[in-house]
Amino acid sequence: MINMFNLNLFKNIGITLYLFIYLIIPHSATTQTLKVDFIRNLENSLNKRDLDFIRKNFRNDENQNIQKQFSKIVNDFPDSKWKIKRLKSNIPNKEILRIKVSGKKIVNGELHILESDFDYVFSVLNEKIDEGNIKNLFTTIRNDDKRVDVSFKIPDKVLTGAKYDIDIILNKPLEEVIIAGAIKPHQVNSFFEQEILLEPLPAGGIFKMTRAPLKPGIQIWSGIIAHPEGMITFTKSIDIVEKI
Numbered sequence: 001m002i003n004m005f006n007l008n009l010f011k012n013i014g015i016t017l018y019l020f021i022y023l024i025i026p027h028s029a030t031t032q033t034l035k036v037d038f039i040r041n042l043e044n045s046l047n048k049r050d051l052d053f054i055r056k057n058f059r060n061d062e063n064q065n066i067q068k069q070f071s072k073i074v075n076d077f078p079d080s081k082w083k084i085k086r087l088k089s090n091i092p093n094k095e096i097l098r099i100k101v102s103g104k105k106i107v108n109g110e111l112h113i114l115e116s117d118f119d120y121v122f123s124v125l126n127e128k129i130d131e132g133n134i135k136n137l138f139t140t141i142r143n144d145d146k147r148v149d150v151s152f153k154i155p156d157k158v159l160t161g162a163k164y165d166i167d168i169i170l171n172k173p174l175e176e177v178i179i180a181g182a183i184k185p186h187q188v189n190s191f192f193e194q195e196i197l198l199e200p201l202p203a204g205g206i207f208k209m210t211r212a213p214l215k216p217g218i219q220i221w222s223g224i225i226a227h228p229e230g231m232i233t234f235t236k237s238i239d240i241v242e243k244i
Contacts, residue, residue: 039086039097046082049074058129077103077114087119096121110143110230118237134218137237144230150205154221157239158212166221168206168234181206183223196224212240 038057045053054070073080080103087096096119103114116139123131136156142148153167166183180198183206206223213219217240225232 039084043082043084046070046084057127059125073101073103077105079103080114089121091121093123094121095124107143111145112141112143113145114141115139134237135239137235139235140232141234142230142232144227144232147229148225148227148232150225150232152234152236154236155238157241157244158219159244160212160216160240160242161214162212163209164212166206166208166210168223168225170201170204170225170227177228178202179204179228180226181224183208183221185210186220186222196222198224198226201225212238216240216242 041053042057044050049070051070080101083100083102085098087098089096098119099117101114101116105112105114116137118137119135121133121135122129125131138152138154149171151167151169151171153165153169155164158164168181168183170179179201181201182196182198184196206225219238219240220235221238222233222235224234
């Protein structure tokens, strides 16, 4: 049986993280050196829910959005934890942080587990986070206790206009059991308004060939796997670039 799943149903179990990520992207330019202890303090402030640190270290025009979205994440996943480490940057005047967010929540008696990884590329102006972009975002929310053996093969970066493959593979598909799923691209502002139509997956996964947009930017894919052992939702960002 084919069912219609509205992504609004999942906004209370962690998709607000997606919005938080894009709303912490500030808007200016000139750069300075990041303080050595900033990363440790940022990680501690997120884990301690210290909004005062965020107010002091992000530009004023972003503070309200950051605090609002941060509060949503904490409400959805009260035990959420952040882990942050600094990566070596080959981009002039840019810093790169590798950020991992994890959390758990009981929904209708079932344990949902959030795992999100992304790179945050940004500048520093007057010792504050100033200009940034999210790279390599991959988020899953699942209630199967990782019993479903699934592989996600989605590229991080694709040339403008190029064809590419998206493969979500169930490594041990169940015999004589119908597994449903779907994947769909989304625009940032219309994410919550779109629906995903689940269909049977007789081939043991989702296999899609698609073409990148003709203009550089970020393409977002989200999808669902409905399995007898549980459900997995996922979101992946892909950088659309003019050259690699």
